[in-house]
Amino acid sequence: xxxxxxxxxxxxxxxxxxxxxxxxxxxxxxxxxxxxxxxxxxxxxxxxxxxxxxxxxxxxxxxxxxxxxxxxxxxxxxxxxxxxxxxxxxxxxxxxxxxxxxxxxxxxxxxxxx
Amino acid sequence: xxxxxxxxxxxxxxxxxxxxxxxxxxxxxxxxxxxxxxxxxxxxxxxxxxxxxxxxxxxxxxxxxxxxxxxxxxxxxxxxxxxxxxxxxxxxxxxxxxxxxxxxxxxxx
Numbered sequence: 001x002x003x004x005x006x007x008x009x010x011x012x013x014x015x016x017x018x019x020x021x022x023x024x025x026x027x028x029x030x031x032x033x034x035x036x037x038x039x040x041x042x043x044x045x046x047x048x049x050x051x052x053x054x055x056x057x058x059x060x061x062x063x064x065x066x067x068x069x070x071x072x073x074x075x076x077x078x079x080x081x082x083x084x085x086x087x088x089x090x091x092x093x094x095x096x097x098x099x100x101x102x103x104x105x106x107x108x109x110x111x112x113x114x
Numbered sequence: 115x116x117x118x119x120x121x122x123x124x125x126x127x128x129x130x131x132x133x134x135x136x137x138x139x140x141x142x143x144x145x146x147x148x149x150x151x152x153x154x155x156x157x158x159x160x161x162x163x164x165x166x167x168x169x170x171x172x173x174x175x176x177x178x179x180x181x182x183x184x185x186x187x188x189x190x191x192x193x194x195x196x197x198x199x200x201x202x203x204x205x206x207x208x209x210x211x212x213x214x215x216x217x218x219x220x221x222x223x
Binding site: 035043044045048057106108 | 118148155157158159163203211214215216
């Protein structure tokens, strides 16, 4: 089945220790997104790739970076995690239709920062 | 900052009862309104994408309506079952998808 896969499902890191979360998709969608969801809050868009074009949200901290080496894979790098970065991180993909494009989500990676 | 609000935040419903909840969103610059169901430990799953004022969509026992002029959408579940227990997220689409905080639904057997 075509799907969006996120690894790992749970990640524990130490304060200040770089961490990378990964996302892969078999849907061959050209847009990939990273969202951050903190407890009891709405998922918040961090950035997205349209093909290889990177689009950062204005309020995404510089501490968060992303790489998309090919259509299938996208990575979220947190350079120096702080306690406030503990959250669920969701990856999603879509085709690019601004009116009706459904986003297909992975199950998320829950990040704990000690 | 776009405000997408969902109410109630949480809801407990007896199995077999019907229920509904609300999503409110800006009435300007509207592209689409999305509903997702998110079960614990699973991926958020798309339920509906609604684009036209007056749209009504149905999937089994779940249906949704859309009013873009006043900026709200209702999600209805008829004859709730335990497998309906999940968080229901709505998201307003213009240049990007802006989510609400969700309604957490628990069905009591």
